Amino acid sequence: MRARAGAAGAIAAALLLTGCGGGGAAADADFTADPTGAMTGWGFENTDDVGQARLDHAASQLEGVEIELDQTAFDAQKFTTLAASGNMPDVVQIDRQFVATYAAQGLIMPLDECFAAHEVDAQQRWYPQVVQDVTWQDQVWAVPQFYQPPLILTNTRVMEEAGVSADDLDPSDPEALIAAAEAMTVSEGGSISRVGFDPQGVSKAAMWMLSFGGGIVDESGAPTLDREENVAAAEFLIELYDAQGGFAEVTGLVESFDIFGDGNPYVTDGVGAAVFDQWYVNVLTPYAEQIEIGAVPIRNQEGQPFTATGGSSFVIPASAENPSAACAWALALTDPEAWQAAAEARAETTEAEPERLGINTGLFTGSPESDMQIRDEFASAEGFPGFEEAIEAYYAVAAEGASLGGSPAGQQIQGELENAMQSALLGERSAQEALTAAQEAAQRAYDQVAGG
Incomplete structure (x- = not known):
């Protein structure tokens, strides 16, 4: 409990320092520009087979971008310290429960124009309740990922x-x-x-x-x-x-x-x-x-x-120097091809590790299209009816989330x-x-x- 209170206190203190309203970079962001140059990201710790496959896919989609990642865990106090100093990375992976807090204080950019520039319909790509997690005052402020009901x-x-x-x-x-x-x-x-x-x-x-x-x-x-x-x-x-x-x-x-x-x-x-x-x-x-x-x-x-619902997301700080690349990269990490690559990587891991007994529980991506495709192609627990029941139950209830x-x-x-x-x-x-x-x-x- 003490750690949670400390995180909440750090957020509140930094909000007092930063005040309301976004910086000039947020207002001037051009998400239609071709992604080029250097892009920095933070919050990508403990990358597993699923994460690495998606990172590799996103990098292949942004060949003109030099991507540099800080692979340490997100920390609320560090985030607000960086926000106060104006020295923020271009994209940050955070829990969705932080999104409205930072949106209300102008610390991150709304991403509706990011989605429009890449012809992404948020309500089609993700479960509506997942989009609601990252919606504040009728704007979407993050690219969601994962939803494990x-x-x-x-x-x-x-x-x-x-x-x-x-x-x-x-x-x-x-x-x-x-x-x-x-x-x-x-x-x-x-x-x-x-x-x-x-x-x-x-x-x-x-x-x-x-x-x-x-x-x-x-x-x-x-x-x-x-x-x-x-x-x-x-x-x-x-x-x-x-x-x-x-x-x-x-x-x-x-x-x-x-x-x-x-x-x-x-x-x-x-x-x-x-x-x-x-x-x-x-x-x-x-x-x-x-x-x-x-x-x-x-x-x-x-x-x-x-x-x-619950899960993580990608936000673009208001002071990001390369929002165009950040937008394209976050969407590439969550597109159907990225999740397909991740599912293939997990299938290879399942086959290579005998202790998994051939059981593949699937992936819960936050996207109904990807979830169903992965379930049909990869999810399996042959010979273990209890696991088959559990896998099916989790997939079935995902659509009923609030x-x-x-x-x-x-x-x-x-x-x-x-x-x-x-x-x-x-x-x-x-x-x-x-x-x-x-x-x-x-x-x-x-x-x-x-x-x-």
Whole structure:
């Protein structure tokens, strides 16, 4: 929590330094110019087979451009320091939750003209909810990439042992879901040794609130943390954790899991079901012979499949010296040919690494066209029906996603939400009290940055 608060504070401080309004470069950007010269980028750390294939493709499309990348992780404090000094790279890879914050302060360029110059229809290339993630005041401010929807990843062995079915894991019937979680939980000596259902109640709180018909921001980006529906979602999560021994007990066990290794909770049967983004299925592939998994979509209160968006994006800072090349490069990294190259690279990796057992979970690109093409050509888990079910479930639910919404105080709002949920789940405050206090703090943060 301390790290999140530090990042949010760094953003707020830098916004006060930079003020509102973009620089002259943003106003003068000519996205129709042929991309030439030098282009700098930042935020491209830990490039894997998928990333390298896309970088190679983009470089081949911009042969007249000298591309120099800073392959370190994005850092909010560094970004705002560079913005204040005017020494920004031409393109930066950032989480989509930052986009509205930087757009509202004029630190990045709107990209509608970038798309128009390259005849890219944003609503056609990406899922509408993904575009909504990077839309602020009716303009699109980033080139999105990736969208790995969360759903409920089940442990079939544990569910069968506890007499729980997939139909029981339905948030539109909270009592049945809570009973199922309690049935799958195991306690020994006063402490739990198995979590029935891990909803990721703090980090995924905004998603749960959307599923209950709420939301953490309104259409203008103002915080709405204390909405009636949000309080209902928080109270549901409190009951869910309490039925399993309490938030502290559940969190303590979850944090002890070796989720990336041999001690992961699906090998050890440490969990009956849990909310995971799509990437975790890929993590589990080396253990396919040891585990029995399945998948259930999260549902809204009408019982319809539901998920929430999230992912990264490319932004062009307002002071970028080569916006034309930055625009062309970001679009090349996310065009269908780039994703095809990435999928081929992942298929080669799958074949070359026996520990993957021939399982290819596909790629979730943020583009429905690319997703479906990759699924049909490459996604496969022959001989592992649980993985086949999970792969298909993640692809099926992607179209049902909802955006968490953008706000110039997005990071601060998220931080206040997580603090409030932590307090409520630990029993320090009621859900209503915690969210009311969070709303007041988030509103102050919003008024400070949105009024600039």
